[in-house]
Amino acid sequence: MTRRTGRRPGNPDTREAILTAARAAFADRGFDATTIRSVAASAGVDPALVHHYFGSKDKLFLAAMQAPLDPGELVPRILAGDPEGVGERLVRAFLGVWDSPAGTAGVALLRTAVTTEWAARLLREFLVTQVLRRIQEHLPGDRRQLPLRGSLAASQLLGLVMMRYVIRLEPVASATPQALVAAVGPTVQRYLTGDLAGVFDDPAGAVAHR
Amino acid sequence: MTRRTGRRPGNPDTREAILTAARAAFADRGFDATTIRSVAASAGVDPALVHHYFGSKDKLFLAAMQAPLDPGELVPRILAGDPEGVGERLVRAFLGVWDSPAGTAGVALLRTAVTTEWAARLLREFLVTQVLRRIQEHLPGDRRQLPLRGSLAASQLLGLVMMRYVIRLEPVASATPQALVAAVGPTVQRYLTGDLAGVFDDPAGAVAHR
Numbered sequence: 101m102t103r104r105t106g107r108r109p110g111n112p113d114t115r116e117a118i119l120t121a122a123r124a125a126f127a128d129r130g131f132d133a134t135t136i137r138s139v140a141a142s143a144g145v146d147p148a149l150v151h152h153y154f155g156s157k158d159k160l161f162l163a164a165m166q167a168p169l170d171p172g173e174l175v176p177r178i179l180a181g182d183p184e185g186v187g188e189r190l191v192r193a194f195l196g197v198w199d200s201p202a203g204t205a206g207v208a209l210l211r212t213a214v215t216t217e218w219a220a221r222l223l224r225e226f227l228v229t230q231v232l233r234r235i236q237e238h239l240p241g242d243r244r245q246l247p248l249r250g251s252l253a254a255s256q257l258l259g260l261v262m263m264r265y266v267i268r269l270e271p272v273a274s275a276t277p278q279a280l281v282a283a284v285g286p287t288v289q290r291y292l293t294g295d296l297a298g299v300f301d302d303p304a305g306a307v308a309h310r
Numbered sequence: 311m312t313r314r315t316g317r318r319p320g321n322p323d324t325r326e327a328i329l330t331a332a333r334a335a336f337a338d339r340g341f342d343a344t345t346i347r348s349v350a351a352s353a354g355v356d357p358a359l360v361h362h363y364f365g366s367k368d369k370l371f372l373a374a375m376q377a378p379l380d381p382g383e384l385v386p387r388i389l390a391g392d393p394e395g396v397g398e399r400l401v402r403a404f405l406g407v408w409d410s411p412a413g414t415a416g417v418a419l420l421r422t423a424v425t426t427e428w429a430a431r432l433l434r435e436f437l438v439t440q441v442l443r444r445i446q447e448h449l450p451g452d453r454r455q456l457p458l459r460g461s462l463a464a465s466q467l468l469g470l471v472m473m474r475y476v477i478r479l480e481p482v483a484s485a486t487p488q489a490l491v492a493a494v495g496p497t498v499q500r501y502l503t504g505d506l507a508g509v510f511d512d513p514a515g516a517v518a519h520r
Contacts, residue, residue, distance in 0.1 A: 259469020272461040282508030298492030
């Protein structure tokens with residue numbers, strides 16, 4: 101056993117070294133191309149120690165992002181049930197998270213992502229691999245349309261967060277969750293499952309690119 | 311004539327002193343409570359000089375914000391014509407601005423507003439007094455509903471900007487303006503003029519507050 105892997109599992113320096121290496125790897129190479137083995141190598145620890153601390157690559161990524169919640173637990177719960185109610189359920193759960201203490205951590209995360217390119221890359225990877233992919237797994241419809249549908253829904257939800265919690269524009273900042281669910285739920289529903297005439301004009305279902 | 315008001319109108323130091331005083335005043339007291347006279351006093355110049363440099367309080371505010379465009383010119387053009395097409399026209403014009411060089415300045419403005427409280431206050435004042443008020447003046451419908459309707463539309467447009475130009479989430483980042491107008495236009499239309507059942511449950515048209 102080398103000195104490095106012999107460190108106590110609870111060593112905060114080791115934990116922090118793994119998170120720093122993970123943050124760099126996820127931002128540089130993206131979530132899919134990053135392995136626990138490569139993060140361990142660049143942190144100078146045994147891969148078993150990374151597994152021991154964080155459990156899985158998903159959990160390591162959430163810890164590296166300092167994500168205040170795990171979409172892997174939340175998203176399947178929201179998407180279970182009637183697909184026609186998914187917009188309202190998503191907005192309601194989303195506001196519940198952002199109105200809670202986790203929302204404060206979320207605002208901090210968002211501020212960093214807006215001003216720092218590597219943090220923006222991490223947020224992008226987070227949205228795609230932890231949130232949108234999971235939403236897409238549970239939705240009906242043409243698979244090829246789902247990436248644009250998911251990112252349109254994400255644009256409305258992010259805009260709501262910006263106006264309510266960051267810019268704090270009234271009356272959105274003080275409106276009840278019920279009023280916002282009634283206003284924004286149908287938007288998210290249409291983006292995810294509704295008729296988007298004129299958006300997918302390519303017969304292959306692909307969105308036209310600039 | 312005092313030494314101060316005797317400065318050449320083109321003096322960049324004087325101009326910058328006025329803008330600094332204006333920025334502080336608009337952020338501290340808001341747009342409506344700020345006067346050209348009070349800005350001139352705190353910059354130590356004659357009010358006539360502020361008029362001479364900037365023309366009006368609106369123009370002074372836009373210069374203080376470093377706003378890349380004047381909504382006072384853009385918004386009335388977009389809102390003229392069929393109210394049922396206002397959503398698509400607004401999204402099309404909005405993407406036109408953000409896809410242009412003005413968009414780069416806009417992203418810089420947004421980054422500052424997300425990380426600095428006084429800049430967030432300026433952006434809020436900008437949205438309310440320069441954009442939303444003008445939109446509300448041109449829209450049909452119950453006046454009491456318009457502030458929430460306008461801020462919902464602003465939330466979708468800001469979210470689109472965030473995803474397309476700041477976070478750069480695909481496929482929204484590369485989608486054609488046409489596809490995004492077809493996707494997001496109906497959302498903005500519904501927020502501004504459509505049926506928002508369940509949002510205004512108060513008979514007075516007020517939105518419930520937290």
